[in-house]
Amino acid sequence: MSHLTQDLPRTLGALRTSSFSETNLAGRGVKDELRQNLICRIQSGEPLFPGIVGYEDTVVPQVVNAILSRHNFILLGLRGQAKTRLLRQLTTLLDEWTPYLAGCEIHDHPYAPICRRCRDLVDAEPSDAPIAWLHRDQRYVEKLATPDVTIADMIGDIDPIKAARRGQDISDELTVHYGLLPRANRGIFAINELPDLAGKIQVGLFNIMQEGDVQIKGYPVRLPLDLLLIFTANPEDYTARGKIITPLKDRIGSEIRTHYPAVLEQGIAITQQEAWLRRPSPIEVRVPNYICRVVEQLAFLAREDKRIDQRSGVSQRLPISLLENVVSNAERRALKCKDDTAVPRVTDLYSALPAITGKLELEYEGELKGGDTIARELIRTAVGKIYNEYFEGVNFSQVVKWFDLGGSLKLDEAVDSATMVRQLDAIQGLMEKTKALGLSENEPDAVRAAAAEFILEGLHAHRRISRNEARGFSGEEKPRPREPRDREREREEGKEGKEGKGERPNFRRGYN
Numbered sequence: 001m002s003h004l005t006q007d008l009p010r011t012l013g014a015l016r017t018s019s020f021s022e023t024n025l026a027g028r029g030v031k032d033e034l035r036q037n038l039i040c041r042i043q044s045g046e047p048l049f050p051g052i053v054g055y056e057d058t059v060v061p062q063v064v065n066a067i068l069s070r071h072n073f074i075l076l077g078l079r080g081q082a083k084t085r086l087l088r089q090l091t092t093l094l095d096e097w098t099p100y101l102a103g104c105e106i107h108d109h110p111y112a113p114i115c116r117r118c119r120d121l122v123d124a125e126p127s128d129a130p131i132a133w134l135h136r137d138q139r140y141v142e143k144l145a146t147p148d149v150t151i152a153d154m155i156g157d158i159d160p161i162k163a164a165r166r167g168q169d170i171s172d173e174l175t176v177h178y179g180l181l182p183r184a185n186r187g188i189f190a191i192n193e194l195p196d197l198a199g200k201i202q203v204g205l206f207n208i209m210q211e212g213d214v215q216i217k218g219y220p221v222r223l224p225l226d227l228l229l230i231f232t233a234n235p236e237d238y239t240a241r242g243k244i245i246t247p248l249k250d251r252i253g254s255e256i257r258t259h260y261p262a263v264l265e266q267g268i269a270i271t272q273q274e275a276w277l278r279r280p281s282p283i284e285v286r287v288p289n290y291i292c293r294v295v296e297q298l299a300f301l302a303r304e305d306k307r308i309d310q311r312s313g314v315s316q317r318l319p320i321s322l323l324e325n326v327v328s329n330a331e332r333r334a335l336k337c338k339d340d341t342a343v344p345r346v347t348d349l350y351s352a353l354p355a356i357t358g359k360l361e362l363e364y365e366g367e368l369k370g371g372d373t374i375a376r377e378l379i380r381t382a383v384g385k386i387y388n389e390y391f392e393g394v395n396f397s398q399v400v401k402w403f404d405l406g407g408s409l410k411l412d413e414a415v416d417s418a419t420m421v422r423q424l425d426a427i428q429g430l431m432e433k434t435k436a437l438g439l440s441e442n443e444p445d446a447v448r449a450a451a452a453e454f455i456l457e458g459l460h461a462h463r464r465i466s467r468n469e470a471r472g473f474s475g476e477e478k479p480r481p482r483e484p485r486d487r488e489r490e491r492e493e494g495k496e497g498k499e500g501k502g503e504r505p506n507f508r509r510g511y512n
Contacts, residue, residue, distance in 0.1 A: 071253025080315025387458025410472030
């Protein structure tokens, strides 16, 4: 037992005369407890749900209303929208320690026990019944709904071994082996992916929620449980597919919609908070702000791309995993090249494709193009958008001219940062433009190299210079003049019809 509970009452008689007064215990259920503690926290101005970013004006006020209304509620949202994290933080609104009758499987209230064993104990020892204490973290029970969940898992079952050992009739209430729901008594019970529960299990849930009774193997058992029931679900499963039985849906007090970050800054804050960036390493790891913005912009673009299944969503785990992978690739390169500082480059985004493709559910058109191709296009578009934030209206004609005159640059991961900077210095007017990214004159070579590569990738994203795996960066290829034999070949291939509909063949070179 923790030293924090050593001075707490140990018997029912001592509890009645302790600072845990009747007003704190008698007649106060878990929903009232949550409500009272929430009111105190609102009045004191403390943060309600630390670490939950982007929900301050949308989801959090609705959750607060549900708790103040003493509602069971459900969070509806796509994957990666912090639904489970938000639910788990509800335990911070519970009292730190809660008394219960020692030895009770369902943590019976000392003043109002509901199981037969505890009722008999209090009748036999009204003052000396032993008291134990439950910490708030132990009052949260979570279950992932799957089709194979049974009523025995959720509510309980008859235990013939317990009946035989105690010499009791198998129909006696004392022979029940309690399931998860009764064991969460006087706490919070959360079910993730509620629609995946079989219909008969949902019936058992709403019956015990509302009426407080259930049948176990044909025997009626009265269990007026004290619970806050909370659920999560995908909106499509919860509505269109009809996987929720109507009486259960009717008994859920509030239906709260979650969402992805509304603006780039919110997404960046979440990713910075959750990604493993402050890692022990023999070298310094520095992540430029423009790389963080590109990573987050990529996730925003994916959530709007019609080739990606928006019903499944693009989880916030995508930018988190992507940024971790990008940093790891930069760290690997720095260790291999003996650099003192690891700084992620745009090249590292392409090396981190496995962190993107595994989190995208593609539509038919996307499946035809392939996950790698779509991921590369998303990276290129994201770089182009963030490039505009820093370099909108900046004149790069000198850099573009260097490539148009035959200059080319192939960036090799095996080359150390100092060598790469020397190669980039050869491009007229390039390195001086990196100051717009907040670089000073004394920055390490790794920082300067990453900034220059970002500029080149931005120019490529806007089709001002070319880039392919074999040649690296080079001058943008211009379409050659169309000749009569081109039109003849197009007619033979059936392309002339498309031109008749207003479409023109695109000779511009795409992404290599």
